[in-house]
Amino acid sequence: MSSTTATLNHDLSVEAAPPSLRRRVSWGAIFAGGIVAVVVAITLNMLGVAIGASTVNLAQGSTPSAASFGIGTGIWLVVSNLIALAIGAYVAAHLSGVTERGDAALHGLSVWALATLIAAVLLGSLAGGLVSTISSGAASLVGGTASGIGSLVGGAGSIAARTTSPSTVQSTAQQLIDRAKSALTSPQGDPAQMTSDQRKAEIARLIGQGISNGTLSPPDSDRLAALVAAETGTTPDQAKARIQQMEKQAKEELQQAKAKAQQAADTAAHATSVAAFSLFGSLLLGAIVAVLAASAGARVPYLYRGSS
Secondary structure (H helix, E strand, C coil): CHHHHHHHHHHHHHHHCCCCCCCCCCHHHHHHHHHHHHHHHHHHHHHHHHHHHHCCCCCCCCCCCHHHHHHHHHHHHHHHHHHHHHHHHHHHHHHHCCCCHHHHHHHHHHHHHHHHHHHHHHHHHHHHHHHHHHHHHHHHHHHHHHHHHHHHHHHHHHHHHHHCCHHHHHHHHHHHHHHHHHHHCCCCCCHHHCCHHHHHHHHHHHHHHHHHHCCCCHHHHHHHHHHHHHHHCCCHHHHHHHHHHHHHHHHHHHHHHHHHHHHHHHHHHHHHHHHHHHHHHHHHHHHHHHHHHHHHCCCCCHHHCCCC
């Protein structure tokens, strides 16, 4: 009786045990499909480059416009990548040996993800190499230019050293220093008694103060008008009219610059949005094509064809 009960309990435990699930993913098939997809995409894109280059004929002037060329290039890129993903997903699903369409679709989706990552890495490496090449070329150009400028400056310096005595150089430098000191330490007196350098230095100071503060106080405005009148040989009223005209023109140019900057920012944001949505749509379409092609590549078990 006890042995019968033990046997019955053993049979019940065996029947209650959950069935083991076999592994239904084939990474080898996924990697093979991804490599096939990338190679097919590269091949088709090279074919597109060859076709596009063959349409350029500068001698006869039959080169297509930039707009039509760009549209054709975009369409070719999308179509060639979809074809490559479809072939790679079909290859992966067929090599995996799965018989369920759901498993085959997941293999195709994995191929799509792998091919996208490989393409991103390849494009990143290409962009990095291009930037490195441009940087090295620019560095060589700048180095050569600097070397040439250095040679030119050295030659000019030697000529100046031969033709100019140290006393003359020292005298000229001292004159420049004295002139700068005189301009920077201009007296706050009658503009007519000031030198031209002193008036220009104070005019520049007042204009900078007005730009930084947005406006000038009435005494500063009157002082600026007096300085401009003395410098240009006009009356204070004429100087004020000239200053107002200059301020109006500066404000108009500032508004135009702001409008252009805002327009450029809006254009850049719109272009970025369009590019992002286009990339999203292309990736989503590629995933759908990969899933459909992989589902078509699922193997049908021959043993059960006749029983259906």
